[in-house]
Amino acid sequence: MRSLVVLAALVAGTATAVAADFQPPTTLPEGPFGEMIAKGEAIFTETKANAGPYVGNELSCRNCHLDRGRLANSAPMWAAFGLYPQYRAKNKSVNTFTHRIQDCFRFSMNGKKPEADSEVMVALQSYIFWLATGAPVGAKLPGQGYKLLPKPAEAPSPERGATVFAANCALCHGADGQGTKRAGGGYQFPPLWGPNSYNWGAGMHRVNTAAGFIKANMPFGRGGTLSDQEAWDVAAYVNSRPRPQDPRFTGDVADTRAKFHNDDDYYGVTLDGKVIGAEK
Numbered sequence: 526m527r528s529l530v531v532l533a534a535l536v537a538g539t540a541t542a543v544a545a546d547f548q549p550p551t552t553l554p555e556g557p558f559g560e561m562i563a564k565g566e567a568i569f570t571e572t573k574a575n576a577g578p579y580v581g582n583e584l585s586c587r588n589c590h591l592d593r594g595r596l597a598n599s600a601p602m603w604a605a606f607g608l609y610p611q612y613r614a615k616n617k618s619v620n621t622f623t624h625r626i627q628d629c630f631r632f633s634m635n636g637k638k639p640e641a642d643s644e645v646m647v648a649l650q651s652y653i654f655w656l657a658t659g660a661p662v663g664a665k666l667p668g669q670g671y672k673l674l675p676k677p678a679e680a681p682s683p684e685r686g687a688t689v690f691a692a693n694c695a696l697c698h699g700a701d702g703q704g705t706k707r708a709g710g711g712y713q714f715p716p717l718w719g720p721n722s723y724n725w726g727a728g729m730h731r732v733n734t735a736a737g738f739i740k741a742n743m744p745f746g747r748g749g750t751l752s753d754q755e756a757w758d759v760a761a762y763v764n765s766r767p768r769p770q771d772p773r774f775t776g777d778v779a780d781t782r783a784k785f786h787n788d789d790d791y792y793g794v795t796l797d798g799k800v801i802g803a804e805k
């Protein structure tokens with residue numbers, strides 16, 4: 526009996542060690558599965574170029590799921606795969622993994638849901654299924670999701686955030702946040718607001734989610750250099766700028782806010798005499 530307990534503890538200890546060090550594979554399998562994975566990786570990396578009909582902006586999955594969905598604490602795909610089906614408060618139902626990906630198309634990509642049996646969906650799922658090779662199923666792994674920051678000392682201020690933005694972000698994302706295009710097409714630095722960015726229903730529009738993402742990863746290559754207060758302030762600035770309408774829009778911003786939003790975001794809030802989210 527006693528040795529069984531010890532054995533169980535050992536096994537549990539091993540499982541934790543494996544999970545903390547989880548490394549997605551790097552060598553593609555041969556054959557049709559490998560080809561499908563490569564298609565999925567291309568969609569994940571250059572989404573508009575490879576899944577155009579479903580994309581309504583100029584973002585790619587990897588702009589928010591960094592290192593092509595591999596980076597811990599940047600909602601890595603290997604940690605997501607085994608957590609579905611899962612109940613989500615956002616749509617008050619049990620979501621399959623297909624449904625979860627469709628939601629990032631609808632909101633983060635401001636686009637349309639790829640059908641469950643479309644090649645885009647099969648390719649993306651093949652890529653993600655492969656990244657999760659050997660990851661435990663049904664367990665929340667270290668590194669899953671985005672790291673949230675503690676609430677700042679002072680309430681986040683878009684006004685202070687504008688100063689942080691000009692000093693630390695404008696160089697890449699543009700003074701007007703509209704991103705910077707590559708010479709050969711597509712974006713080198715993705716748009717943070719405006720018609721080509723994520724819409725008012727996307728997870729990144731929440732100030733807490735953006736603050737955590739920005740603190741860990743931005744300025745790109747120099748994550749962790751902003752103070753927590755600066756990260757919250759610049760997240761408040763970015764997420765109080767205009768962006769595409771929430772696809773759940775009921776015809777009225779206040780009503781849409783009451784139904785689908787909470788206090789972590791600026792949708793429907795009046796700032797400088799304007800109702801945010803009502804602009805065209």
Ligand code: HEC
Pocket residue numbers: 569572584585586587588589590600601602604605608625626629630633634649669670671723727728729734
């Ligand atoms: C604008 C940023 C952004 C873009 C672009 C984006 N996502 Fe996401 N994604 C998020 C956020 C934010 C979450 C929510 C993470 C959380 O639970 O806090 C998320 C969550 C997910 C999850 C669930 C993660 C988990 O741990 O449960 C999957 C799967 C996913 N995204 C896939 C995709 C795919 C595939 C694409 C491209 C078609 C994409 N995302 C594009 C921001 C983005």
Ligand code: HEC
Pocket residue numbers: 584587588589591592593689690693694695696697698713714715716717722723729735738739743744745746751759760763
């Ligand atoms: C050195 C260039 C650079 C700087 C400076 C920089 N970023 Fe980024 N940012 C990037 C790149 C590149 C990506 C996409 C990463 C990828 O695709 O691998 C990105 C992605 C993002 C995203 C998610 C995608 C999107 O378009 O919404 C946000 C939000 C963001 N940056 C905010 C900021 C903020 C806020 C600052 C200033 C504190 C900042 N960035 C500074 C290069 C930069």
